[in-house]
Structure formats: structure tokens, C-alpha cells
Amino acid sequence: MQSDVAVLGLGQMGSALASAFLRAGYRVTVWNRTAAKATPLVAEGATAAATAAEAQRSAPVVVACVLDYPALTEILDMPDGILVNLTSGSPEQAREMATRGVRYLDGGIMTTPPGVGDERSMILYSGDQKAFAETEKLLSALAEPINLGADPGLAALYDTALLGIMWATLTGWLHASALVTADGATAAHFTPLATRWLGPIAGFISTYASQVDAGSYPGSDATIDVHLATLNHLVHASDVRKIDSTLPRLLHDYARRAVEAGHGADGWARIVELLRAKA
Numbered sequence: 288m289q290s291d292v293a294v295l296g297l298g299q300m301g302s303a304l305a306s307a308f309l310r311a312g313y314r315v316t317v318w319n320r321t322a323a324k325a326t327p328l329v330a331e332g333a334t335a336a337a338t339a340a341e342a343q344r345s346a347p348v349v350v351a352c353v354l355d356y357p358a359l360t361e362i363l364d365m366p367d368g369i370l371v372n373l374t375s376g377s378p379e380q381a382r383e384m385a386t387r388g389v390r391y392l393d394g395g396i397m398t399t400p401p402g403v404g405d406e407r408s409m410i411l412y413s414g415d416q417k418a419f420a421e422t423e424k425l426l427s428a429l430a431e432p433i434n435l436g437a438d439p440g441l442a443a444l445y446d447t448a449l450l451g452i453m454w455a456t457l458t459g460w461l462h463a464s465a466l467v468t469a470d471g472a473t474a475a476h477f478t479p480l481a482t483r484w485l486g487p488i489a490g491f492i493s494t495y496a497s498q499v500d501a502g503s504y505p506g507s508d509a510t511i512d513v514h515l516a517t518l519n520h521l522v523h524a525s526d527v528r529k530i531d532s533t534l535p536r537l538l539h540d541y542a543r544r545a546v547e548a549g550h551g552a553d554g555w556a557r558i559v560e561l562l563r564a565k566a
């Protein structure tokens with residue numbers, strides 16, 4: 288084997304991964320369906336494999352980062368070794384991939400390509416624990432490796448859940464930006480206050496985590512009755528400015544349903560009961 292690691296898939300993310308391994312001094316074999324994308328990495332010191340199968344025989348560890356699981360399944364041809372799959376997928380896809388006879392680690396990359404190689408970034412891993420122990424040092428060239436344990440689906444589950452927080456937060460901020468810019472303010476003026484507000488919000492969810500686990504939601508900071516009254520202002524301010532109010536109405540609806548079910552004196556964490564699967 289001529290390399291320490293092989294990287295399959297040299298899109299934006301795969302190229303960043305291969306480059307980070309090279310910068311850390313590892314010998315890297317690369318392969319991409321469109322071969323030209325290997326050229327800049329070869330200039331950085333990588334070895335280009337002619338086929339995906341050849342790449343998978345060139346190193347004891349294969350890092351895959353292609354579009355999706357069907358694309359990976361098409362090219363997967365590993366006789367042995369460790370597969371570290373950083374392709375995004377569902378927990379179910381990850382668990383199925385772990386049954387294919389390779390030593391399998393699934394990963395969720397919690398950054399964009401410019402954040403790869405930065406130790407402040409994190410990549411979530413789960414799956415074969417011996418494989419994690421053997422590859423942890425190598426993988427730390429990409430970002431801080433966070434080990435979630437033996438269930439190969441857990442990294443994808445946490446990844447998906449964290450992305451859900453990202454989309455909800457980004458869309459909340461964009462709605463807020465539409466609101467304030469409608470009255471002539473700028474997003475640039477508003478946004479430092481929004482980012483400062485994320486600090487207290489992080490505190491709220493840290494408090495609510497134990498409430499969600501315990502199934503007990505004391506309204507000791509703010510009650511859902513109070514949230515509902517305040518949500519009326521958000522819906523009203525959106526309507527007056529002819530701003531799409533789908534998001535505030537959704538939040539208003541959760542609060543209204545909780546109040547109608549008799550939980551107005553509880554805290555916001557009670558909403559989890561509306562989100563959980565029905566028995």
C-alpha cells in the first residue's frame with residue numbers, strides 16, 4: 288500500500304479533506320469520477336488512482352465523500368481496510384452500510400470546506416470503535432473527531448438534528464431581517480444584536496435539556512401563556528409589513544395548542560410533547 292489514506296470523491300468537500308490530509312503530512316491517494324478534479328491535489332502531492340477500486344486498494348483507510356449513498360454504493364469495492372464514510376445520509380442508510388462487511392465508521396462533517404483542517408471544527412463519528420481508535424490521529428487532521436460510540440447511525444442522526452437547528456436558526460434570522468429591513472433598518476445593523484441574543488438562547492436550551500429528558504417543564508422563566516401573547520406581536524408585525532408569516536404562525540400554533548391542552552403555565556420546553564411521535 289503506497290498511501291496512508293485514500294479519498295474517494297473530490298467535490299468541494301472531498302478536495303478539502305484530501306488537502307487537509309496532505310497538509311498534515313500524510314501520503315494520500317485520490318480518486319474522483321471526473322478525473323480532472325484530482326489535478327490540483329496531485330500538484331499538492333497526492334497520488335491519483337485510475338479507478339475507484341484501485342484507490343480502495345492503495346491505503347488501509349478509505350475516506351469517502353461523494354454526493355449520496357447510492358453514488359458510494361456504485362463505487363464501493365473494498366476487500367478489507369477501514370471505510371470512513373463522510374457522505375451525508377440518513378441514520379438508516381448508515382446502519383445498512385455498516386452491514387456490508389467492511390470495518391465501518393460513519394461521519395458527519397459539521398463545517399464547510401474552508402473549516403476543514405481547523406481544530407475548532409468538529410466531525411462526528413460513530414461505528415466500529417476499534418476502527419475509530421486506529422484512525423483517530425489521522426482523522427484529527429480534518430477537525431476535532433467527536434466519537435459518539437458504536438451505533439453507526441448515531442453520527443448521521445446527530446448531524447441531521449444539528450442541521451435542523453441550523454436551518455431553523457438561519458430562517459428565524461432571515462425572517463427577522465425581513466422584518467427590520469421593511470422599516471428601513473439594515474441587516475448589518477440588526478445582526479450583531481441577533482448574534483448576541485444567541486448566547487442567552489444557548490443558555491435556555493441547556494436548561495431545557497434536563498426538562499426534556501425528565502418530562503417536566505416548569506414555567507419558572509417564562510410561561511407558554513406569555514410566549515403566546517408575545518408571538519401575537521410577531522404575527523401582527525409580519526402581517527402589517529406583508530412579510531410571509533408561515534414561520535411565526537407555525538410557532539404561534541404550537542403555543543396555542545399547548546395552551547388549549549391546559550399547559551399554558553408550563554415553560555417552552557413543553558412543546559416537545561407536540562413534536563414527539565404519538566404513542
Ligand SMILES: NC(=O)c1ccc[n+]([C@@H]2O[C@H](COP(=O)([O-])OP(=O)(O)OC[C@H]3O[C@@H](n4cnc5c(N)ncnc54)[C@H](OP(=O)(O)O)[C@@H]3O)[C@@H](O)[C@H]2O)c1
Binds near residue numbers: 296301373376399400
Ligand atoms: N459542502 C459542504 O459544506 C458539506 C458539509 C458537510 C457535508 N457535506 C457532504 O459531503 C458530500 C459531498 O459534498 P460536496 O459539497 O463535496 O458536493 P460536490 O462538490 O457537489 O461533490 C460531489 C461529489 O460526488 C461525486 N459524485 C456524484 N455522483 C457520483 C456518482 N454517481 N459516482 C461517483 N461519484 C459521484 C462527484 O463527482 P464528480 O466530480 O464526477 O461530479 C463529486 O466528487 C455530500 O454528501 C454533502 O452532503 C458537504
